[in-house]
Amino acid sequence: MPINIFVKLISALALCIFLSSCSDDRHTSIRLAHHLDTQHPVHKSLVHMDEVLQKLSGGTMELVIYPSAQVGTEREVLELLQIGSMGMTKVSASSLEAFVPQMKVFSLPYLFDNHAHYWKTLESDIGQDLLDAGTPFLIKGLGYFDAGSRSFYTTKQKVETPDDLAGLKIRVMSSQTAVDMVNTMGGAATPVSWGELYTSLQQGIVGGAENNPPSFYYSKHYEVSKYYLLDEHTSIPDVIVIGTKVWDRLTAQEQGWLSQAMHEATEYQKVLWAESTAMSLEKVKEAGVEVMVADKTLFQDSVSPIYKSLEGTILEPLVESIKSMGEE
CATH class of the missing domain: 3.40.190.170 (Bacterial extracellular solute-binding protein, family 7)
Known part of the structure; x- marks a missing residue:
């Protein structure tokens, strides 16, 4: 040990x-x-x-x-x-994937229609079953x-479409689903520990990362990352x-x-x-960060292969159940 x-x-x-x-x-x-x-x-x-x-x-x-x-x-x-x-x-929830494979569902991009759909799922039998698993x-x-929802932020290269991610090293959590998402969008997913991320951004080891606004602000990553694209690709509780x-x-x-x-x-x-x-969005704007709103349709289209790859897996019926809750 x-x-x-x-x-x-x-x-x-x-x-x-x-x-x-x-x-x-x-x-x-x-x-x-x-x-x-x-x-x-x-x-x-x-x-x-x-x-x-x-x-x-x-x-x-x-x-x-x-x-x-x-x-x-x-x-x-x-x-x-x-x-x-x-x-x-x-x-x-991503950290629990090693124990509960079904938790991977939360790392799937654009799974929820909106915030109401997100909480409806968490407070349903689906959410409780995952807690007990x-x-x-x-x-x-x-x-x-x-x-919240995770979005991309970058140091030097502005990202507004999936094409802008081409070849760009983006820090992700140690989650295969997160790696697959960024790679499918065209980026180069690079797992880096949270504690090392500020320095990695500062030194150019990675060109960007993805996280929610409070984490972006409280981590002070806005000091070295001047572009924040609100594409809201995942909502991981x-x-x-x-x-x-x-x-x-x-x-x-x-x-x-x-x-x-x-x-x-x-x-x-x-x-x-x-x-x-x-508050976090206002603070980073005041610090000089350019905050942009993404055309989500472009990003949703770019990750469609991920959902096709779920056919026949344990996640397929779970995704269908969650999607149907948003349609009700």
Whole structure:
């Protein structure tokens, strides 16, 4: 085991969840780690979730939150959840693809007709089934947070159509679906870790990346990327997950409180996210970024081969079900 992961594991074990067995004075602290800044709307919503949980439980339950990658990367924290050394985390649905192959559906470009279609899907049986599908891998989805829509931003070369992506190195997450999308559009998909992306953009290792407006703003990538094209190719939700070893230690009442706090945090985060998106776009414009609105038809046409490749796979019926919800 690499030394850095070993050290983080020992640290996480020291922070392990303590569930006292006394019937009258039981107090449950759940450790929650994530990699985002404390100003990010996701962190603020998790703080709100803790406040709601403490209120519902009369102070007998709490979330102890460790932001800014204090404990490790998304992957490392997920591994700590699996062994029960950490309680909860926030991950992109793309990061769960290795455990739940069906999560790849969220990385498909232009899957949703609009934001209403997106939330209708997440709040349906489809969304719940995907949250539950990780339990064989010792992780359980509690709910979703809005992560907006991802769009392209570039440093030197303006992108307005798929043709403009030809040969351009675009940073993507470590997701084969994301790689396939950019390559199909004509770009050169280049996986780079989030922590190394600013420098990679600055040094020209990649010519651009793709993400939602708040992430573009809070990461300060706008300092080195002066073109932002709102093509909104994917809408990949964040997922709040809990390790099943921790979940199974909770009483039925505690599980109910936590689920209710999750629901209220989701509604709270929707509002924060919308406000943060609008603010972020204004801030990057003020900083000199040229924000453009794409002709989505051109981009939708460019990725049609991706949907043809799904024929006969486990994603085909799932895509059909999601598409039909938008038509209702």
